[in-house]
Amino acid sequence: xxxxxxxxxxxxxxxxxxxxxxxxxxxxxxxxxxxxxxxxxxxxxxxxxxxxxxxxxxxxxxxxxxxxxxxxxxxxxxxxxxxxxxxxxxxxxxxxxxxxxxxxxxxxxxxxxxxxxxxxxxxxxxxxxxxxxxxxxxxxxxxxxxxxxxxxxxxxxxxxxxxxxxxxxxxxxxxxxxxxxxxxxxxxxxxxxxxxxxxxxxxxxxxxxxxxxxxxxxxxxxxxxxxxxxxxxxxxxxxxxxxxxxxxxxxxxxxxxxxxxxxxxxxxxxxxxxxxxxxxxxxxxxxxxxxxxxxxxxxxxxxxxxxxxxxxxxxxxxxxxxxxxxxxxxxxxxxxxxxxxxxxxxxxxxxxxxxxxxxxxxxxxxxxxxxxxxxxxxxxxxxxxxxxxxxxxxxxxxxxxxxxxxxxxxxxxxxxxxxxxxxxxxxxxxxxxxxxxxxxxxxxxxxxxxxxxxxxxxx
Numbered sequence: 001x002x003x004x005x006x007x008x009x010x011x012x013x014x015x016x017x018x019x020x021x022x023x024x025x026x027x028x029x030x031x032x033x034x035x036x037x038x039x040x041x042x043x044x045x046x047x048x049x050x051x052x053x054x055x056x057x058x059x060x061x062x063x064x065x066x067x068x069x070x071x072x073x074x075x076x077x078x079x080x081x082x083x084x085x086x087x088x089x090x091x092x093x094x095x096x097x098x099x100x101x102x103x104x105x106x107x108x109x110x111x112x113x114x115x116x117x118x119x120x121x122x123x124x125x126x127x128x129x130x131x132x133x134x135x136x137x138x139x140x141x142x143x144x145x146x147x148x149x150x151x152x153x154x155x156x157x158x159x160x161x162x163x164x165x166x167x168x169x170x171x172x173x174x175x176x177x178x179x180x181x182x183x184x185x186x187x188x189x190x191x192x193x194x195x196x197x198x199x200x201x202x203x204x205x206x207x208x209x210x211x212x213x214x215x216x217x218x219x220x221x222x223x224x225x226x227x228x229x230x231x232x233x234x235x236x237x238x239x240x241x242x243x244x245x246x247x248x249x250x251x252x253x254x255x256x257x258x259x260x261x262x263x264x265x266x267x268x269x270x271x272x273x274x275x276x277x278x279x280x281x282x283x284x285x286x287x288x289x290x291x292x293x294x295x296x297x298x299x300x301x302x303x304x305x306x307x308x309x310x311x312x313x314x315x316x317x318x319x320x321x322x323x324x325x326x327x328x329x330x331x332x333x334x335x336x337x338x339x340x341x342x343x344x345x346x347x348x349x350x351x352x353x354x355x356x357x358x359x360x361x362x363x364x365x366x367x368x369x370x371x372x373x374x375x376x377x378x379x380x381x382x383x384x385x386x387x388x389x390x391x392x393x394x395x396x397x398x399x400x401x402x403x404x405x406x407x408x409x410x411x412x413x414x415x416x417x418x419x420x421x422x423x424x425x426x427x428x429x430x431x432x433x434x435x436x437x438x439x440x441x442x443x444x445x446x447x448x449x450x451x452x453x454x455x456x457x458x459x
Contacts, residue, residue: 056416
């Protein structure tokens with residue numbers, strides 16, 4: 001019997017795997033009203049007293065609107081092959097529809113050109129939560145006309161950027177938009193209505209379908225939808241917990257994927273929402289279910305679920321006593337990503353997948369002398385989740401890329417600047433960028449196409 005060590009695992013990813021990082025417009029750009037832009041619901045929400053931690057706003061954020069060239073240079077230095085970003089709708093259409101603001105469009109055109117000149121592929125998301133305030137005044141996602149508004153906005157960008165941009169996403173995390181913005185009021189526009197949430201969710205999906213239809217008429221490349229999903233595991237073997245898992249799974253994981261990919265809602269939603277659940281016209285599903293080129297999956301954690309009294313799922317999340325938790329209270333559970341990807345393939349088939357967000361907020365020490373930020377927990381988080389993706393690929397899931405969340409520390413929505421997700425540290429006083437140890441480590445993973453995942457961490 002040999003005592004020699006087992007050979008290191010081969011972590012090489014498929015040829016052409018797209019390695020990148022992600023951001024969102026309102027979280028990093030700053031200058032929200034510059035050069036003729038209109039206000040968004042997040043500009044309005046953050047300037048309403050008591051809605052964000054410490055009254056933090058996106059007025060400056062990471063100042064990316066002014067520092068974008070330096071940020072692209074930083075991406076190149078880190079070896080990123082792709083950059084996922086979103087466009088601020090109200091920079092393009094200050095009133096939400098109609099008049100196009102040429103200076104806003106030019107900003108994103110120059111950004112795309114700079115990315116391409118540095119061999120970084122742009123992945124453009126049309127909507128990452130910052131609805132024009134002018135459209136919110138007309139009902140926002142509660143108004144069925146939003147499908148036409150969104151298609152018009154998408155068409156403006158398709159005509160300006162398609163070809164230079166070859167990967168488009170319509171909506172980022174519709175679950176968060178509706179659960180946080182229309183049901184619980186923690187996010188813009190700050191509504192709290194069990195009757196509004198299903199309507200907003202359905203209209204978001206109609207808008208998604210209309211934007212895909214518009215792209216097929218104008219564009220010639222790839223378009224998809226981005227969802228945040230997480231596996232639900234029962235807290236016990238009881239029938240009550242099993243039923244709770246089914247409700248939680250339908251509410252978070254199937255509410256948006258089922259209509260987009262199967263043309264129907266999971267039946268549990270009618271039980272979940274009760275008399276707040278409308279009957280939808282059949283023609284709506286024909287609009288929503290458009291052929292997609294990919295789905296983007298944002299994964300952060302799992303949920304161990306028990307029966308409970310939370311609205312609307314009637315569930316409770318059971319904290320794991322031996323678990324590791326991030327600064328946002330999310331359990332670190334890489335196996336959940338493998339499980340989720342296998343569930344996606346089993347449920348929806350072999351549609352290509354991009355991991356469009358994955359990352360963690362941990363406490364980061366100050367920048368040390370010599371410009372080093374030690375973040376071993378984040379590095380370990382990324383390594384374990386990339387290993388989980390590799391496992392899913394080995395099991396036959398068509399995962400084509402990975403976007404770390406986030407490139408930069410940024411505005412964490414209503415939590416303000418209190419949580420740092422970036423692989424690059426941002427000094428909000430000076431706007432100095434400092435790559436953390438996780439960024440340097442990730443850079444080596446990209447350069448080796450994953451091979452260095454098997455190397456010991458440098459701590």
